[in-house]
Amino acid sequence: xxxxxxxxxxxxxxxxxxxxxxxxxxxxxxxxxxxxxxxxxxxxxxxxxxxxxxxxxxxxxxxxxxxxxxxxxxxxxxxxxxxxxxxxxxxxxxxxxxxxxxxxxxxxxxxxxxxxxxxxxxxxxxxxxxxxxxxxxxxxxxxxxxxxxxxxxxxxxxxxxxxxxxxxxxxxxxxxxxxxxxxxxx
Amino acid sequence: xxxxxxxxxxxxxxxxxxxxxxxxxxxxxxxxxxxxxxxxxxxxxxxxxxxxxxxxxxxxxxxxxxxxxxxxxxxxxxxxxxxxxxxxxxxxxxxxxxxxxxxxxxxxxxxxxxxxxxxxxxxxxxxxxxxxxxxxxxxxxxxxxxxxxxxxxxxxxxxxxxxxxxxxxx
Numbered sequence: 001x002x003x004x005x006x007x008x009x010x011x012x013x014x015x016x017x018x019x020x021x022x023x024x025x026x027x028x029x030x031x032x033x034x035x036x037x038x039x040x041x042x043x044x045x046x047x048x049x050x051x052x053x054x055x056x057x058x059x060x061x062x063x064x065x066x067x068x069x070x071x072x073x074x075x076x077x078x079x080x081x082x083x084x085x086x087x088x089x090x091x092x093x094x095x096x097x098x099x100x101x102x103x104x105x106x107x108x109x110x111x112x113x114x115x116x117x118x119x120x121x122x123x124x125x126x127x128x129x130x131x132x133x134x135x136x137x138x139x140x141x142x143x144x145x146x147x148x149x150x151x152x153x154x155x156x157x158x159x160x161x162x163x164x165x166x167x168x169x170x171x172x173x174x175x176x177x178x179x180x181x182x183x184x185x186x
Numbered sequence: 187x188x189x190x191x192x193x194x195x196x197x198x199x200x201x202x203x204x205x206x207x208x209x210x211x212x213x214x215x216x217x218x219x220x221x222x223x224x225x226x227x228x229x230x231x232x233x234x235x236x237x238x239x240x241x242x243x244x245x246x247x248x249x250x251x252x253x254x255x256x257x258x259x260x261x262x263x264x265x266x267x268x269x270x271x272x273x274x275x276x277x278x279x280x281x282x283x284x285x286x287x288x289x290x291x292x293x294x295x296x297x298x299x300x301x302x303x304x305x306x307x308x309x310x311x312x313x314x315x316x317x318x319x320x321x322x323x324x325x326x327x328x329x330x331x332x333x334x335x336x337x338x339x340x341x342x343x344x345x346x347x348x349x350x351x352x353x354x355x356x
Contacts, residue, residue, distance in 0.1 A: 178301070
């Protein structure tokens with residue numbers, strides 16, 4: 001049996017569906033283009049060599065701190081006028097990560113999609129795995145990611161009128177007092 | 187029989203103070219409304235069960251309907267989404283009513299100083315007894331109930347019409 005990395009490469013590579021592939025302590029992670037997410041997921045589920053038939057989790061990541069670290073710093077007051085040149089455009093701010101599990105082969109795979117701040121729409125995988133409904137709602141609730149094709153995309157944890165997305169890194173830990181009307185109002 | 191009540195031999199009647207009699211009745215049956223929202227709820231169940239047996243102090247029947255409860259035992263974290271429900275349940279309780287805030291979360295929000303947690307239930311409803319601890323042991327809940335009973339003993343249900351004020355508008 002080939003290595004999982006080779007099998008995934010063989011399945012997705014020829015179709016140009018792999019952006020990057022990394023391995024960390026035995027866990028394979030593959031980044032795929034956002035527009036082709038559903039194709040990738042169908043392939044991963046239905047290819048006989050892979051058979052990722054179980055979706056463990058879906059969650060969002062906000063890379064704001066990382067993103068800001070990469071930005072050239074504003075000039076400090078002194079003479080350090082030298083600004084580091086960027087290698088390329090900054091990476092998109094958000095990520096959506098899908099944790100897949102193959103129950104037949106007991107193998108795991110991370111699928112990663114990068115989402116830019118100005119285009120928060122991602123295809124919903126609820127048509128492939130029903131298990132995605134709640135985690136996608138949670139990611140919508142916490143990060144404001146919009147999952148296209150989700151049957152019931154509304155807040156899961158916060159109340160419906162809550163005006164912010166609390167797990168974004170620029171949201172203060174103690175909130176902005178959104179609860180005032182709930183606590184003190186009538 | 188306490189010192190405030192006197193029975194006259196064979197007469198079939200007693201002499202006492204009305205307030206004392208009312209308090210005597212109230213303090214012997216503080217039926218709790220268990221409102222367990224987190225791990226404190228487990229300790230509360232333990233205090234209600236046979237090992238600690240809160241029924242010894244008159245908390246005979248955990249009342250799962252707020253209409254028949256006297257003491258709201260708020261055991262656990264209250265998220266902001268839960269606040270309207272907590273308020274409604276408190277308002278549904280018939281006066282006289284008391285509240286025990288059990289555990290660090292109910293008293294002050296505890297370790298959850300975040301956007302989603304109420305920083306102490308006394309921001310929305312009046313609290314009579316606070317129990318510190320994370321979670322407090324069942325003995326602490328029994329002590330709190332004892333303190334509440336002492337508080338009821340000292341109250342003046344007729345002189346200070348505290349509870350009749352609540353009845354206006356409900």
